[in-house]
Amino acid sequence: MATMPQNISTILNPATPSGSFPPSEVYQLSIGNYVVVGSLGAFVSDLCDNLSIDYQLLFERRITFPTVLYFFSRLIVFVFVSMICFLQTFPTGSHCGAVTQKFTWVVYHLAFLSTSLLFFLRVRAVFDRNKYVVAFFFLLWLGMVGGSVATTTLGVGKIIDRIPYCIVIPYPFESLALSAPIMFTVNDTFIFLAISWKLLETPWRPADGVRNKIRFLSGNNLPAFSRSLLKDGQVYYL
Secondary structure (H helix, E strand, O other): OOOOOOOHHHOOOOOOHHHHOOHHHHHHHHHHHHHHHHHHHHHHHHHHHOHHHHHHHHHOOOOOHHHHHHHHHHHHHHHHHHHHHHHHHOOOHHHHHHHHHHHHHHHHHHHHHHHHHHHHHHHHHHOOOOHHHHHHHHHHHHHHHHHHHHHOOOEEEEEOOOOOOEEEEEOOOHHHHOHHHHHHHHHHHHHHHHHHHHHOOOOOOOOOOHHHHHHHHOOOOOOHHHHHHHHHHHHHHO
C-alpha cells in the first residue's frame, strides 16, 4: 500500500487559491467562503418563506415610502451577498479590480444604509414622531452616510498571483476604513436600546422573583404586537 508523504500539510495545489497562501490563511479563506455561501442560502430561504407576505405588501396594500425602502433593502442585500459569494468562489480574471472597487463596496454601503433607515423609521414610529428623538437618530443615520461615503473607495480588488481569483486588500488608511462599521454599530445600538426601553415602559410591573423579572425583560408580558417588535429588533441587532 502506498504511503502518504510526511509533508502533506505543506503541499499546495497551484490550481487553486490555496497555492498562493500559507495553510493558516487558507483555513481562514475556507471559513470565510463557508460563511458567505451559508449566508446566501439563508437569505434565499428567508425570501422564499416571506413570498406570500411580500406579495401582499406589493400588490394588496398601498405603496408607501417604507414599502419601497423595504423592497429596495431586500434587493440590495441580496445583490451584495450574491456578489460577495461570486467573488470569493468564482475566478473573475482581469475584471477583479473593477468589479470590487466600483460595484461591491457601493452595494455594501447601500445595503447597510437602507436597512438602518428602516430601523430609523421604526424608532420614529415607536416614539410617536417625537421631534427630539427623530432629530437625534436622523443625525446618527447621517453620520452613517458620511462614514460610508468616506470609505466607499477604500477596498481594492487584486488578482492572486497566477490564479484568476479575486481578493480584497484594505486601503492604507485602515483607521478611516473603520469609520463606517463603527457608525453602524453605534447607530444600531442606540436604536435597539431606545426601542427596547420604550416598549418595556408599561404600567404593569413583574411579580417578585427572578424568573418573573426575566420574563418581563424578554417581553413575554407585553402585548403581541409590542412583543413582536421587541424580539424582531433583538434578532436584527444580533
